[in-house]
Amino acid sequence: xLEGLKLTxxxxxxxxxxxxxxxxxxxxxxxxxxxxxxxxAAMGDTLxxxxxxxxxxxxxxxxxxxxxxxxxxxxxxLASPVCSHLVSKLEVTTxxxxxxxxxxxxx
Numbered sequence: 075x076l077e078g079l080k081l082t083x084x085x086x087x088x089x090x091x092x093x094x095x096x097x098x099x100x101x102x103x104x105x106x107x108x109x110x111x112x113x114x115a116a117m118g119d120t121l122x123x124x125x126x127x128x129x130x131x132x133x134x135x136x137x138x139x140x141x142x143x144x145x146x147x148x149x150x151x152l153a154s155p156v157c158s159h160l161v162s163k164l165e166v167t168t169x170x171x172x173x174x175x176x177x178x179x180x181x
Contacts (some may be wrong), residue, residue: 075131076138080132080133081133083129083132084129084130084132084133085088085129085133086129087125087126087127087128088125088126088129088130088133090125090129091121091122091123091126091127091128091129092122092126094117094118094122094125095118095119095122095123095126097118098115098118098119099118101114101115101118102114102115102118108112108164108165108169109165109166110156112161112162112165113123115152115157115158116155116157116158119154120150120151120152120154120155121151122145123146124147124150124151127143127144127146127147128143128147130143131143131144148170
């Protein structure tokens with residue numbers, strides 16, 4: 075009984091993570107502005123991987139493999155925002171007509 079419940083919760087977590095990644099992928103292709111695309115990719119990356127790996131941790135139980143997967147989650151949660159910030163800063167500093175594009179999109 076407990077094993078079936080654990081497997082069901084793990085499957086729900088993994089399915090939720092895959093759905094988040096799919097929505098983020100759609101967002102990357104639908105948005106036209108680079109910063110919007112980057113935000114969609116970063117959110118999908120962070121939340122999607124969190125739930126998929128959390129589901130794997132729940133499925134496998136708490137072992138050495140779970141500790142490794144937890145370290146991967148921590149690494150992604152630290153690295154993904156830094157990478158997103160660097161990409162957005164690069165876009166803002168190198169894009170010559172950024173203010174003009176932002177004004178057009180606000181109207």
